[in-house]
Amino acid sequence: QVQVVESGGGVVQPGWSLRLSCAASGFTFSTYGMHWVRQAPGKGLEWVAAIWYDGSGKKYADSVKGRFNLSRDNSENTLSLQMNSLRVEDTAVYYCVREGTNNWFDFWGQGTLVTVSS
């Protein structure tokens, strides 16, 4: 069955870096666009970044542009989010999300918590 499993979350100080990973299985990873969506504690959903199925295109939310970099390894079925210059407001659960054949977010991981605090 389709699975996406996030890892790499933790507690860091403002200005530090963190790398999130997402391991995909149960589907042909190389044919799907992938996204990260985050949710601050007690708040709503915020789209963060997207990458095309072949890695040829990427999009970022303005709030993370220039600080976050999204990449993928289709040979390893993994997605990575490199987060630099982290801010307190980046504190959230980060979800790895598949963009399905209908172009919507059809499978979500369980999320990994990133806490940025001094």
Added chain:
Amino acid sequence: EIVLTQSPATLSLSPGERATLSCRASQSVSSYLAWYQQKLGQAPRLLIYDASNRATGIPARFSGSGSGTDFTLTITSLEPEDFAVYYCQQRSNWPRTFGQGTKLEIK
């Protein structure tokens, strides 16, 4: 950026009642709108896509309607498991955006 405004913020109903949730876009998104359900401590789940299509495995009591800027999610007869937070989301433009959510709670 397209802003999605959901109403009401909280909806208090009883099992068996009909729920009507609204999502309004700041500009037309055509039919490129989806609805997600999120239960406490869980990841969101896709319910409705392209405004009116039920996702795989979603019960028929869930339906979506609308186009352009005004959209509605209707749950015809609430089951206990339907009490959750519901989000709308658009994919008409970048960045993808979500509404702020409607919490459906038991009255």
